[in-house]
Amino acid sequence: MVMNAPFIVSQTAGLILAVVLGLFFGLFLERGGLGNPHKLTGVFYLTDFSVPKAMFTAILVAATGLYLLSDLKLLDMHRVWIVPTFFWPQLLGGALFGIGFLVSGYCPGTAVAGLSSGRLDALVTMLGIGAGSLVFAIVYPAIEGFYSSSPMEGATLPSLLGVSHWVVMAFVYLMAAGMFYAMERYERTR
Amino acid sequence: MEVFMKKDSFWSPYIAGAGLGLTLLATFVIVGWGLGASSAFSLVTGVGLEKLSPEYAHKLTYFSQYLNVEAPLLNWVLFEIMGLFLGALAGSLLTGNFRLRFDKPEHMSTGARLLTAFGGGIIIGFSSRLARGCTSGVALSGGAQLALAGWVFVIAMFVSGFIGAALFRRLWS
Numbered sequence: 001m002v003m004n005a006p007f008i009v010s011q012t013a014g015l016i017l018a019v020v021l022g023l024f025f026g027l028f029l030e031r032g033g034l035g036n037p038h039k040l041t042g043v044f045y046l047t048d049f050s051v052p053k054a055m056f057t058a059i060l061v062a063a064t065g066l067y068l069l070s071d072l073k074l075l076d077m078h079r080v081w082i083v084p085t086f087f088w089p090q091l092l093g094g095a096l097f098g099i100g101f102l103v104s105g106y107c108p109g110t111a112v113a114g115l116s117s118g119r120l121d122a123l124v125t126m127l128g129i130g131a132g133s134l135v136f137a138i139v140y141p142a143i144e145g146f147y148s149s150s151p152m153e154g155a156t157l158p159s160l161l162g163v164s165h166w167v168v169m170a171f172v173y174l175m176a177a178g179m180f181y182a183m184e185r186y187e188r189t190r
Numbered sequence: 191m192e193v194f195m196k197k198d199s200f201w202s203p204y205i206a207g208a209g210l211g212l213t214l215l216a217t218f219v220i221v222g223w224g225l226g227a228s229s230a231f232s233l234v235t236g237v238g239l240e241k242l243s244p245e246y247a248h249k250l251t252y253f254s255q256y257l258n259v260e261a262p263l264l265n266w267v268l269f270e271i272m273g274l275f276l277g278a279l280a281g282s283l284l285t286g287n288f289r290l291r292f293d294k295p296e297h298m299s300t301g302a303r304l305l306t307a308f309g310g311g312i313i314i315g316f317s318s319r320l321a322r323g324c325t326s327g328v329a330l331s332g333g334a335q336l337a338l339a340g341w342v343f344v345i346a347m348f349v350s351g352f353i354g355a356a357l358f359r360r361l362w363s
Contacts (some may be wrong), residue, residue, distance in 0.1 A: 001238075005219045005222075007220055009220070010330075011264065013311060014266060017220060018221075018267070018270040018273060019269050019272060020273060022271060023273040023277035023280070024272045024273075025213050025225055026280075026281070027278065028210045030277070031201045031206050031281050031285075032200060032206025032210070033198070033200035033201075033203065035363075038295075040237060041361075041362040045363040046286075050200075051203075052348075053203035054206050055207065057207025057211060058207045058211035058330060059211065059334045060211065061207070061208050061251075062215045062330075062333055062334035063217070065219075077216075079222055080335070081223040081224075081240035082335055083332030085338075087338070089320050090321045090328065090339050090343050093320035093321025093322075094344070094345070095317075095346040095350040096341065097314060097347050098349070098350035098354060099315075101310070101325075102310070102351050102355055103306050103354075104309070105293075105307070105362065107227070107302055108230075108314060109225075109324070109325065110247045111195075111277065112227070112271055112275050113275075113278035116275050116278035116288075117198075118281035118282070118291055119293045120290065120292045121292050121294060121307045123310050124308050124311065126311065127308065128307065128314070129228065129314050130231050130234065130238075130315060131235075134235050135234035136252065136320065137250040137319075138250065140252040141251065152338060154337075155338040156337050156338065157337075157338060160338060166313060168336055182214035185332060
């Protein structure tokens with residue numbers, strides 16, 4: 001019998017699953033050292049590569065599994081919600097986010113993991129994230145046009161390039177292998 | 191037996207990353223979307239504001255997506271974040287990494303750290319709304335779907351972080 005993932009679950013079951021999946025998310029973040037602002041910002045100063053190592057390993061594992069299950073017809077990709085692309089707001093948003101990440105030493109999920117390891121500065125950052133969301137909601141009418149600009153909803157690299165997802169994955173594997181090799185080498189020589 | 195008050199010990203980031211990847215994959219397979227984080231902060235802010243000043247909260251059209259639902263707090267990402275908190279707490283307690291502290295770069299004063307923690311948080315809160323998500327919802331979840339959004343976000347974030355670190359060398363190093 002063909003499995004038909006993703007599954008439709010009731011709201012209650014969905015919320016219980018959210019807590020369970022969140023437990024693992026938090027456990028792996030904390031165990032990877034990603035609740036520690038010194039390690040989180042280390043990549044930007046070339047002193048600690050935990051963030052890119054954990055992040056790109058996670059992307060590789062999840063992407064491989066996702067496309068493999070889809071090819072094996074065990075998962076219906078059309079029913080997976082694809083993160084929508086709005087090119088310019090996400091480019092500017094990502095660039096601004098990098099500065100916020102560098103200055104505070106956290107991102108939203110890792111700030112929660114930071115608080116979980118007893119870091120009160122992470123709580124201050126969490127309050128700041130709430131305040132920043134409020135600022136956004138206040139100025140939203142003025143920037144709504146830009147926020148909704150350059151929509152490319154559902155755009156994926158394979159669909160844009162018109163190639164098989166495994167061609168894109170091959171590049172991702174090569175890039176990650178090159179990056180991991182360079183980071184390991186750099187750490188050994190310094 | 192491990193001695194408790196010691197320097198934080200962690201797993202290899204590759205192992206932790208593989209665990210994160212499997213968690214994300216399970217999320218895609220079971221519920222049909224990825225992991226998130228920043229929207230929970232926006233949601234709680236909107237709901238909190240509604241408690242303080244319902245009139246003003248409803249004037250902010252951006253928050254209507256949270257407030258115009260039957261039970262705003264029964265939100266998937268918010269529950270996932272509560273799980274995240276407990277999972278990370280279990281990790282830090284079981285390994286003796288839990289320590290109440292105000293973490294900051296060695297040379298930085300407490301006042302300055304309050305400012306960088308809060309100010310950086312404001313920038314994160316604003317920019318993750320602009321980008322429709324953060325490192326979790328856009329970079330990690332979008333990146334794993336090979337969605338353009340994820341790769342645009344992740345590249346922009348690393349480039350600006352590197353430039354920022356070169357400009358503000360003494361911020362963390």
